[in-house]
Amino acid sequence: MGTMNISLPDPMKRWVEEQAKTGRYANSSDxxxxxxRxxxxxxxxxxxxxxxxxxxLxxxxxxxxxxxTFKSRMRAKYAGE
Structure with a gap:
């Protein structure tokens, strides 16, 4: 797996860290x-x-x-189901 370092403003960094702490994610990378994804x-x-x-188009x-006409066709098509 490759590694990537990113810079975030402090409020974004805190947000990511808070999301990781909720338990839904293992860590910030997750x-x-x-x-x-x-x-x-x-x-x-x-x-x-x-x-x-x-x-x-x-x-x-x-x-x-x-x-x-459309309704009639659909009723006929799906009548046996």
């Missing part, structure tokens, strides 16, 4: 690793959503949804 997961989710949006103009 807390920072958790933040990085969450940020990475969030960025991956955003990228996945953006990909879906891009696919939708590239598919051309949308069509108006007829609610009653």
């Amino acid at each position: 807390y920072v690793r958790d933040l990085i 969450r940020d990475r997961s969030r960025n991956e989710a955003i990228a996945e959503i953006q990909t879906s949006v891009n696919i939708g 590239a598919s051309g103009p949308g069509a108006t949804l007829d609610r009653s």
Whole structure:
């Protein structure tokens, strides 16, 4: 595992240390690793959503949804479940 030293303003350093003391994290490094994991997961989710949006935009103009037809199709599709 690599090592990284970072500088934090005193209020941030105290915050990280307080989070570690709650017992949820083993130490300050564990807390920072958790933040990085969450940020990475969030960025991956955003990228996945953006990909879906891009696919939708590239598919051309949308069509108006007829609610009653849609409901009928869904009822027919899931009637046996």
